[in-house]
Amino acid sequence: GVTNLSLDGSILLSAMVGFAVAFTTDNLYLAFFAAMLVGAIIAALVAFSSIVLKLDQIAVGFVLTLLCTDLSTFFGNPFVRKPGPAVPHMSIPILGDIPIIGKIFFDQNIVVYLSLIAIALAWWWIYKTQLGLKLQGIGERPAAAFARGTNVNLQRFIYTMIGGVMVGLGGASYSLFVKPGWSYHVTSGIGWIALSIVIFGGWHPIRAAIGAYIFGGLQSISGMSQSIPALAS
Helix, strand or coil, rough: CCCCCCHHHHHHHHHHHHHHHHHHHCCCHHHHHHHHHHHHHHHHHHHHHHHHCCHHHHHHHHHHHHHHHHHHHHCCCHHHHHCCCCCCCEEECHHHHCCHHHHCCCCCCCHHHHHHHHHHHHHHHHHHHCCCCCCCCHHHCCCHHHHHCCHHHHHHHHHHHHHHHHHHHHHHHHHHHHCCCCCCCCCCCCHHHHHHHHHHHHCCHHHHHHHHHHHHHHHHHHHHHCCCCCCCH
C-alpha cells in the first residue's frame, strides 16, 4: 500500500554515505550500516507522509528524490573521485571451481552471496509464512486484514522501512564494489530501473530477481561490446 518513489534519490544518497563512511573510517561494516540507516530514514519519511499525513505518494517521492540527489552532491563533494576501500573478493573453495556456474555464483563477494540468500528468504517469508500472508493482505486487501486484527498502518511502516534498508544496502553496494568510489550522480537512473523491475516482476521476489539479472547482463554485454572494436584495431 506504500510505494517508495524516492528510490532514485535514496539509493544515490546511500551510495554517497556508504563510501564517505568507508573512506573516513576504513570500516566497511560501519559504511553499510550507515547507508542502510539512511535508506530506512528516507523510507520512514515516505511512510509517515503517506500513512499519517495522507499526502500524495507521487509528489512526496519526487520531492525526496530531488532532495536526496542535492544532498548527495553537497555532502559528497569532498569525496569525489577519491580512492577508498572496496568490498573484497571472496571465492568459495571448491564451489568456485565448478565450470561456468561456479564462476557466476560462487566466485563473487559476501554482498552478492547475501543477495542470493535474500531472494530465497523473501520468497519464503512472503509465500510460506503466516506473517507473509498478512503482508500480502495489508497490501492487497487492507480492510480485510484490519478486520482480522492486523495493525495495517504499523505493518506498512515496518515493511516500508525494511525496503528502505535494502535500498540503502544497494546504494552502498554500488559505491563499494559495483563502481567503487564516489562521483556525482553515479547511480543516476538505477532507482527508477529498480522500481520498474519490481513492477515487471509483479512484486514477486524470484521474477524481480530475474529481471534484475537480465538488466545487469545487458549492461555487462553493452560494456564488453564497446571494447570489441578497440581490440580488433
